[in-house]
Amino acid sequence: MKKKLQTAFTTRQYMLSKDFEIYYYNEKYTSKIEMHTHNYYEFYFFIEGDVQIQIENEIYPLKCGDMVIIPPGRRHRAVVEQSNCPYRRFVFWVSREYAGNLMEQSAEYGYLMQQAQVQGKLIYSHDVVEFNTIQYKIFQLIEETQMERYGREARIPLLVSDLILHLNREIYEKEHPVKIKEENLYQNLIYYIEQNLEEDLSLEKLSSVFFVSRYYIAHIFKEQAGISVHQYILKKRMQACREAILGGENISKVYERYGFQDYSSFYRAFRKEYGMSPKEYREEQKVIFK
Structure with a gap:
């Protein structure tokens, strides 16, 4: 041939x-x-x-x-x-x-x-x-x-x-072997976070999972995503809470499942993200989809 x-x-x-x-x-x-x-x-x-x-x-x-x-x-x-x-x-x-x-x-x-x-x-x-x-x-x-x-x-x-x-x-x-390594770590971090939103996602936990220092994780994440690991996790957890609430789940059970210590901290985070309280958001969506 x-x-x-x-x-x-x-x-x-x-x-x-x-x-x-x-x-x-x-x-x-x-x-x-x-x-x-x-x-x-x-x-x-x-x-x-x-x-x-x-x-x-x-x-x-x-x-x-x-x-x-x-x-x-x-x-x-x-x-x-x-x-x-x-x-x-x-x-x-x-x-x-x-x-x-x-x-x-x-x-x-x-x-x-x-x-x-x-x-x-x-x-x-x-x-x-x-x-x-x-x-x-x-x-x-x-x-x-x-x-x-x-x-x-x-x-x-x-x-x-x-x-x-x-x-x-x-x-x-x-x-660019270092750059590729960093990109792979970032993609793996994203995947792990999104699959474990209900678990401990502290920098210490992520450091133990990926065998790199928490400072390195924080640096790579900030460089790749433009926001901190904490901000990204919070956004993803807020999205998960919103979807669960719209699905009819109890608000108290939802915020506890996704790692919020109390309702007041969840309330402040939700209002900052979506411009209204969890209850107001659910009621507004009910009206929209009637």
Whole structure:
């Protein structure tokens, strides 16, 4: 199957499509390529060969799993040694317009392209597992472009978007491990709080559940949500109380269940949140839904 997906190499350095082109090349030796530029983005995935890549005045040796991103206008060429070793790689060209359309949908499509364009960060390495995942997605896309199956025109853009987003996500998460850890902790805190509104949700309790300090929890929550843990829990408990009251439950039992010490503290919190007392709120809703 993979052999059928190969493309015969040519020295063409311009796009025939207005959106993207993707190729799988595998040959013994490639004709010498002179330094050149593109008016599109090139994603180059190196698999095998005795190859270096020259970008402007720098030459970089390549190893299996390396990904090179070359933005428009950057002079470059592959430097291939003449040998019996196969030279295998994927080449993925994406036009500026197509990249721009993706970034209008979500800025997250453009992380790597912006890193290359603005910061000059061009080369990334992958381990075997990571690169196998990338190869699988590329072969899926190439296979779809070469077949005439029902839904082809709809599926191809999905596969392109999936590949580009996967590459951006993978590198972003590698470069921001602390941020990802914080986001995961925040999401887990949200889930735990919402599932345990009737239980003790003090910072000490949350600290013991998640094995991090209460100060760290308070910091992460404030940074992610914009309000304190206490404020968030109070809001969620008030919503739960409101729904229970509208459902006909006894007001005294409701406020006790959700951790309010007495009716006066519950009354003040409810009035602050909804602008009226619990009883007034229930009566008003009865009138509205008559």
